[in-house]
Amino acid sequence: MDLISEIIGTMRVGSAGARLIRQTDRRGVRFSAFSGSGFHIIRRGTCWLITEHGEPVRLGPGDVVLASSGAAHGLRATPCALADLPEVVPGPFPPEPGPADFEFLCGAYRLDHGPAPQYLSALPDLIALSPKYERTPRLRTLIDLLAADVAADVAGTAPGTGATLPALLDLVLAEVLRQWYDEQDVSGRPRADDPRIAAALREIHENPQRAWTVAQLSSAAAMPRTAFTRRFTTVVGVPPMKYLTTRRLSRAARMLRESDAPLAAIARQVGYTSEFAFSAAFRRVYGTSPGSFRRTPVLLAGH
Missing domain, CATH: 2.60.120.280 (Regulatory protein AraC)
Structure with missing residues (x-):
């Protein structure tokens, strides 16, 4: 990745x-x-x-x-x-x-x-x-x-x-x-390009629409579930399922900015079974509905 x-x-x-x-x-x-x-x-x-x-x-x-x-x-x-x-x-x-x-x-x-x-x-x-x-x-x-x-x-x-x-x-x-x-001196600590964790991250990034479980992701990383969860959290900074949710919604936010795809289609592409479930999750993280987010223009602003 x-x-x-x-x-x-x-x-x-x-x-x-x-x-x-x-x-x-x-x-x-x-x-x-x-x-x-x-x-x-x-x-x-x-x-x-x-x-x-x-x-x-x-x-x-x-x-x-x-x-x-x-x-x-x-x-x-x-x-x-x-x-x-x-x-x-x-x-x-x-x-x-x-x-x-x-x-x-x-x-x-x-x-x-x-x-x-x-x-x-x-x-x-x-x-x-x-x-x-x-x-x-x-x-x-x-x-x-x-x-x-x-x-x-x-x-x-x-x-x-x-x-x-x-x-x-x-x-x-x-x-x-x-x-x-x-x-950076990475001796003695996991790297962000840890090959096992990278394998799980690759699955999340390439297939966010799949109904992933921790067991499935740990299998992709060829690690026991408990050890995988601990190592993933150390390397990435958050547990696997929280990362999955954030990744799905981040991809959805980009699709809202960059495409005219219907909300239902975006919901399916990022792993939500309904537009309602997608909208509720998006609002929890972004503080606004997907429709409002799409209508808000991205502006150039002085730093």
Whole structure:
């Protein structure tokens, strides 16, 4: 199973946004917690990543901060308490003119309905990464393209941003996740690509419409049921049946956004025997009915 592709695919049901922020005073900025995932890329200058409980982390040009599941955080030229930072005003605003201590590019998917993917929720709340640009120059190219797209959008000279911005966010986020996974020390703990768990995940992803049981999934993984449930929960972060439900509804959310298929047809394709059962499950997770979710447009929104 391609874990990163699954993460990106789930995030696409959210609202995509990006902007360049220039810190022209020394007060810093605070990003409140939100449902979704985002990143900052330091373009010029140096600053500190401020979190609620951890020690400040110094950042320089090229460094990336990944807010995997939208945790609150801040950036400032000098360390301070998170509560002392003024909250950033969301919106597609142009960067402030004048000299700046530092500037950074923001990108985010905001999920107005539904949870972030379990794999993102299982990551550390905030990840500071110094990418190896000399080994993967494509990341620098993608960042430059995203910065150019944001600048052209602010200037009003970028028709088609609605298509290009989400695509660039996908590519940058995928590359950042790939580099972070590559740098992890996985000795002594299960990996997300554990072959037995991957076999069960593959069955869920390829055949969500099947009436799966834990016994059937453990058989696909060639493991005893109890050991499978324990290992699956450790690797994925949630028990098998909860993951199955979330995966079914995530796929349904994408189908609602990307197709005109009737609700009854979508219900069958994701494993529900009736439109009523599907609608009830969807509302429990996404907080709205499938019809309302479909009618709500996905907007480009400033981070």
